[in-house]
Amino acid sequence: MSEALLDVESVTKTFRAGSWPRRGTPTVAVGGVGFTMAAGESLGIVGESGSGKSTLAGIICGLTRPDSGRVRIAGRDVHAGRRVDPRIWRTVQMVFQDPYTSLNPYMSVEEIVAEPLRLWRDVPAGRARRDAAEILDRVGLGAQVASRRPSSLSGGQRQRASIARALAVSPELMVLDESVSALDVSVQAQILRLLLDLKREEGMAYLLISHDISVIRLVCDRVLVMNKGEVVEECTAEGLTEDAVQHPYTRRLLSAVPELKVG
Numbered sequence: 084m085s086e087a088l089l090d091v092e093s094v095t096k097t098f099r100a101g102s103w104p105r106r107g108t109p110t111v112a113v114g115g116v117g118f119t120m121a122a123g124e125s126l127g128i129v130g131e132s133g134s135g136k137s138t139l140a141g142i143i144c145g146l147t148r149p150d151s152g153r154v155r156i157a158g159r160d161v162h163a164g165r166r167v168d169p170r171i172w173r174t175v176q177m178v179f180q181d182p183y184t185s186l187n188p189y190m191s192v193e194e195i196v197a198e199p200l201r202l203w204r205d206v207p208a209g210r211a212r213r214d215a216a217e218i219l220d221r222v223g224l225g226a227q228v229a230s231r232r233p234s235s236l237s238g239g240q241r242q243r244a245s246i247a248r249a250l251a252v253s254p255e256l257m258v259l260d261e262s263v264s265a266l267d268v269s270v271q272a273q274i275l276r277l278l279l280d281l282k283r284e285e286g287m288a289y290l291l292i293s294h295d296i297s298v299i300r301l302v303c304d305r306v307l308v309m310n311k312g313e314v315v316e317e318c319t320a321e322g323l324t325e326d327a328v329q330h331p332y333t334r335r336l337l338s339a340v341p342e343l344k345v346g
């Protein structure tokens with residue numbers, strides 16, 4: 084059997100609000116989650132607000148240390164050392180729920196997208212700029228936007244800039260946390276088409292967190308449903324229908340879903 088691209092084993096994370104002596108009640112954000120993903124596969128994660136999706140995504144990308152459990156990406160244990168080895172960001176890239184905080188306000192959009200190419204791919208500055216311009220074009224941000232700072236962009240443009248930054252690295256795994264939900268419908272279709280193209284062309288794998296079932300159905304092969312920090316259901320994207328699913332939350336989620344078409 085070939086090795087999994089992503090192997091998540093019994094991961095847990097509890098947050099404790101407040102500080103001594105007034106410790107609040109602990110919140111179990113992720114309570115023992117395990118699953119694997121193959122190279123080139125796309126996996127959706129759905130679940131109600133506060134069910135632990137973003138916490139799990141942060142643990143997978145090495146941004147949050149789990150209390151216990153293990154995450155392996157391409158065979159490498161992400162949390163093995165005292166600090167996360169930044170080389171894992173050649174293999175995994177993440178687009179956050181709120182892109183504003185993740186873009187350096189002092190750099191132009193083109194510099195922001197070119198930076199990880201130089202850092203993680205050792206691409207020389209000139210070529211990194213050209214590659215950045217190309218990927219920006221693919222997400223629909225032309226030369227006019229590329230020279231601007233993040234503060235002068237619209238929310239949707241900023242979101243596309245952060246998607247371009249992550250895609251530029253050509254990671255084997257992209258983690259997208261509600262990254263397309265807020266985009267204008269036509270822009271969203273363009274980004275989804277790009278994700279599908281990159282999956283086909285480069286075998287890119289996606290871990291896609293979304294409350295939008297139509298987006299999940301379009302992009303994902305398989306879906307995990309999270310509830311209160313646990314995976315309560317797993318099914319194929321086609322199996323994500325009201326009749327087939329078991330968990331009440333999943334059924335609630337599925338009632339009244341508009342169909343999304345990407346031509």
Ligand SMILES: Nc1ncnc2c1ncn2[C@@H]1O[C@H](COP(=O)(O)OP(=O)(O)OP(=O)(O)O)[C@@H](O)[C@H]1O
Binds near residue numbers: 098111134135136138
């Ligand atoms: N840094 C933190 N400190 C304390 N509690 C936290 C922290 N981060 C997350 N939590 C708590 O952990 C739980 C899971 O949060 P998380 O952000 O992972 O949920 P989510 O599924 O991504 O929700 P949403 O769909 O609203 O984005 C929530 O109860 C949240 O309040």
Ligand SMILES: [Mg+2]
Binds near residue numbers: 136137180
């Ligand atoms: Mg979240």
